[in-house]
Amino acid sequence: xxxxxxxxxxxxxxxxxxxxxxxxxxxxxxxxxxxxxxxxxxxxxxxxxxxxxxxxxxxxxxxxxxxxxxxxxxxxxxxxxxxxxxxxxxxxxxxxxxxxxxxxxxxxxxxxxxxxxxxxxxxxx
Numbered sequence: 001x002x003x004x005x006x007x008x009x010x011x012x013x014x015x016x017x018x019x020x021x022x023x024x025x026x027x028x029x030x031x032x033x034x035x036x037x038x039x040x041x042x043x044x045x046x047x048x049x050x051x052x053x054x055x056x057x058x059x060x061x062x063x064x065x066x067x068x069x070x071x072x073x074x075x076x077x078x079x080x081x082x083x084x085x086x087x088x089x090x091x092x093x094x095x096x097x098x099x100x101x102x103x104x105x106x107x108x109x110x111x112x113x114x115x116x117x118x119x120x121x122x123x124x125x
Contacts, residue, residue: 002026002114004096009119012086016123020081022096022116029114030074033099033106036081038092038121048094049081050106059106064090086123093118 008020020036035050049070051058058070067086072079079096096116103111 002028004029004098004114004116006094006096006116006119009094009121011122011124014086014088014123014125016086017082017084018086018121019083020094020096020119020121022079022081024077024098027077029077029098032101034072034079035097035099035106035112036070036079036094037097037109037112038090038094039118040092043092045095045109047107047109050099051079052106061107083121086121088123088125090121091123092121094121095119 003025004022006022012018031053033052036048037045038048039045047061049060051070051072067084069082095118097112098114099111100113105111
């Protein structure tokens with residue numbers, strides 16, 4: 001069974017940094033666009049960042065642009081999300097996901113068919 005396993009969440013003060021990792025159990029994901037999403041309590045899941053399989057293009061939500069950096073290491077089947085200058089409004093469960101090969105739109109939740117279990121990020125003020 002294919003799995004995505006995230007790690008690296010935690011509690012940090014505003015202005016601090018955290019780094020998330022997501023490792024895939026199959027090399028299949030090295031050819032997939034990978035995304036990071038987050039979901040805060042009572043809110044819908046939202047797009048954070050997305051990377052094409054070759055790392056050539058990376059897209060960010062406006063709310064994290066300039067503060068978050070997504071990257072991937074296909075040799076390790078791992079994607080990363082470096083989060084700097086964290087704000088209390090970044091508090092959420094963060095998920096990595098693999099996009100369906102034939103789906104168009106890197107920021108659309110329903111274009112992703114494999115999801116990690118999520119990791120909690122809490123930013124205190």
